[in-house]
Amino acid sequence: xxxxxxxxxxxxxxxxxxxxxxxxxxxxxxxxxxxxxxxxxxxxxxxxxxxxxxxxxxxxxxxxxxxxxxxxxxxxxxxxxxxxxxxxxxxxxxxxxxxxxxxxxxxxxxxxxxxxxxxxxxxxxxxxxxxxxxxxxxxxx
Numbered sequence: 304x305x306x307x308x309x310x311x312x313x314x315x316x317x318x319x320x321x322x323x324x325x326x327x328x329x330x331x332x333x334x335x336x337x338x339x340x341x342x343x344x345x346x347x348x349x350x351x352x353x354x355x356x357x358x359x360x361x362x363x364x365x366x367x368x369x370x371x372x373x374x375x376x377x378x379x380x381x382x383x384x385x386x387x388x389x390x391x392x393x394x395x396x397x398x399x400x401x402x403x404x405x406x407x408x409x410x411x412x413x414x415x416x417x418x419x420x421x422x423x424x425x426x427x428x429x430x431x432x433x434x435x436x437x438x439x440x441x442x443x444x
Contacts, residue, residue: 304444306336310375314339316441317374324367327360331371337405337415339371345397356393356427365417365430368401372415373432375405379439380413387430391421398422403432411436 304312314334318324324341327349333340343364351357365387373380393399400420407414417430 306376307334309377309444310334310336310338313375313377313441314371317371321367323363327363329364329367332400334371334375336375337372337408339368339375339403340400341368341371341403342398342400345393345395345399347395349393350395353392354395356395356397356399358387358389361389361393361399361419361428362387362430364399364401365403365419365428366432368403368417369415369430369432369434372403372405372417373413373434374441377440377442377444378436379441380434380436383412383433383435385430385432387428389428390426393419393421393427397427399427401430 329343345356349360403417405415413434415432419428
């Protein structure tokens with residue numbers, strides 16, 4: 304199995320049980336080893352009191368992309384901690400894309416950077432996730 308095939312199979316296994324990402328309207332656009340691209344359209348029920356995309360929704364998109372990227376090797380991996388910087392508002396109707404790239408993997412610990420952009424390429428947020436591999440796999444190899 305190639306690394307890309309493993310990443311795609313890992314994503315399919317995770318996606319099967321990921322009700323939260325589905326409920327928010329996310330979809331997987333691309334998978335590879337250490338990389339995931341997820342996308343969603345900002346819906347009216349994603350807006351906060353300022354009529355812009357709620358920060359928690361943007362965070363959820365980035366966090367899901369992070370999760371798929373750091374689980375791409377079929378090694379169960381969870382978040383240790385994450386941080387996000389909001390750079391511009393997402394608006395109802397915007398198509399947000401979260402591109403997650405694992406920038407470091409040492410032993411059981413990893414770092415993954417996620418950039419969230421809108422359909423015009425405007426940076427909406429930058430997210431950094433710190434991961435930790437745990438026991439188990441997503442599918443049997």
